[in-house]
Amino acid sequence: MTVTDSSLAVSTRDLTKRYSGLFGKRSVLALDNLSLDVHRGEIFGLLGPNGAGKTTLLKILLAVVKLTSGSATLLGKPVQDWNSRRNIGFLPENHRFPPFLTAMGALETYGQLSCLQTAYVQSRANLLLERVGLAQWKNDRIKEFSKGMMQRLGIAQALINDPEVLFLDEPTDGVDPIGRREIRDLLTTLQKEGKTIFLNSHLLSEVEMICDRVAILHQGKIVRIGKVSELTRRGTGFRIELEKAFDSNVESLAHTLKQILISHPESDLFSSVTVDSSRPESPTVELATDSVQDLNQLLDCLRSAGLLIRSVQPKYTSLEARFIQTISDLDEDAGKIIGRAEAETRSSANDEAEKPT
Amino acid sequence: MKITLGLFVVTTIAWLMLSFALSLDVVEGSIAAVRIFGLVDEPTQFVRDPETGEVIRDVETGNLQRQALSLDSFVIGINRFVFSLAYIFGILIGLFATMPLVTGFLEQGRIDLLLSKPISRTKLLAGHIAGVLLVVFLLTVYLIGGVWFVIAFKTGIWQFEFLLAIPTITIMFAVIFSVVLTTSVASRSTGLALVLAYGTIFVSAILAIRDQIVPQLSEFWGSLFVGMYHVLPNYFEVMQIMTQLASKETVTSFYPFVSSVLFGITLYVFGFIIFSRRDF
Structure with a gap:
């Protein structure tokens, strides 16, 4: 061109x-x-x-x-x-x-x-x-x-x-x-x-x-x-938002979910699922694969345990998040390079100082 | 814009006052007296013997016999006065009045928009300068032309030489404005530009009395002083030339005017070069 x-x-x-x-x-x-x-x-x-x-x-x-x-x-x-x-x-x-x-x-x-x-x-x-x-x-x-x-x-x-x-x-x-x-x-x-x-x-x-x-x-x-x-393309996996049960707390919810997932040894669900309990009013479960079969299996498990599902969303990175991540990564790299250069400078200065006169 | 309008209003007031003054009975009477008898009140002009060239003395008192003032001289006197005021204060105030035009032109958000248009930088700057000079020219025409017309209409003496003040004031304004423009373009500091412009006028006033100053200086400083005289505009000497022309006197040299114009042209060339090359 x-x-x-x-x-x-x-x-x-x-x-x-x-x-x-x-x-x-x-x-x-x-x-x-x-x-x-x-x-x-x-x-x-x-x-x-x-x-x-x-x-x-x-x-x-x-x-x-x-x-x-x-x-x-x-x-x-x-x-x-x-x-x-x-x-x-x-x-x-x-x-x-x-x-x-x-x-x-x-x-x-x-x-x-x-x-x-x-x-x-x-x-x-x-x-x-x-x-x-x-x-x-x-x-x-x-x-x-x-x-x-x-x-x-x-x-x-x-x-x-x-x-x-x-x-x-x-x-x-x-x-x-x-x-x-x-x-x-x-x-x-x-x-x-x-x-x-x-x-x-x-x-x-x-x-x-x-x-x-x-x-x-x-x-x-x-x-x-x-x-x-x-x-801004989708990240890998899905995010499932649960309705918090009135008679359970987040810890017990996570425990219940763990037990359910362990009870399905034929799938790899246990290793690819995490529970986010940072927002107790709406705990979320994250699935780290794009497999629709895994998603449906997980949903079945959750439903069978009596948990109510509020929403299911594919993971997504906004342009803003992508932008901040890109700039942060670059600044971090630049910081490392500067840090390394400063360390090298200090080291060489020390070497100079230690040289016998 | 407001300052320019203000100047327009002040100019209008000035020549309206002159019009009213010339309509007063006492002034009417004075003009009539001058027209009939002449005024014995001009200290610089004495009656001389046409053959010997010597000043004639009054037989009884022994005092020098003064020339009776003609109506022509009366009109020339008023016109010279108006021209001098318009020249000195008009240009000083004109520089101040046109400052917002320069500031606005170079302002961030406006200059970049102007430069993004399909016009060459040279044309853009030339258009701006032309606009400023047009405003000054119109104000000068309004003031000088108005005063000239009122006096001429009242006295019946149409002294056209006085109208030379219009191009003279406009050209000398353009010369001093070259300092403002080039400094503003180079530094984007209109305050500095104004200080340098007024400084140039001030230095010009000192350079105008070089004949008295140079003999007091050493050879080096004297040469430097004379050099500055030739390089910088001769603001006050141009005013003298103009008053001589208005008084129908012979002008011995137009050098101060020519060197001033050359100074202006040189500075504009620098201004255009800087404007065409710099980042905004």
């Missing part, structure tokens, strides 16, 4: 950005040989802890920040070429419009900056204000807008040129739950219209709901990338 593949909306190859340190400031490697492809028509989510390089990547793609080395293209054109930005829309985080403008005025201004005809901008602005629910405030000054209204206006602004690729940095920031739902629906509709959406958000539950693929960025590198369904 080449960098200028026409099926790609965004492509980077060995993209590196180093912020040089002036006046004694430490230089920072924000992006480290990052290669990434975003296909046309997909909703792509970029995740990462603070300082991972998400905003830098977004800004390089939009030519707000200059790349140090490597290459980046938008719809097949190098990002350094301002023509590459003709078919893109952008909603920056904490965007600011001139406060003296009205909502309509702001859309007209930014539409004209996108090299569009005035008549087209006006009709499109009316349509978009209707679409984001700001039609009745179109002649109100922006300075009177709430955070949520600003965000809606920002999205309308990003769509003013009917872009092929939409870059959204925290699009639901400050928006109420109903508004968030509306924005999610809007993004899904836009995807159906064939638009590519590049989403940068801290709300992982939202990313999980609407993104096709996500990448997790850590210290300027992509540490995990894939379809949301792959990253």
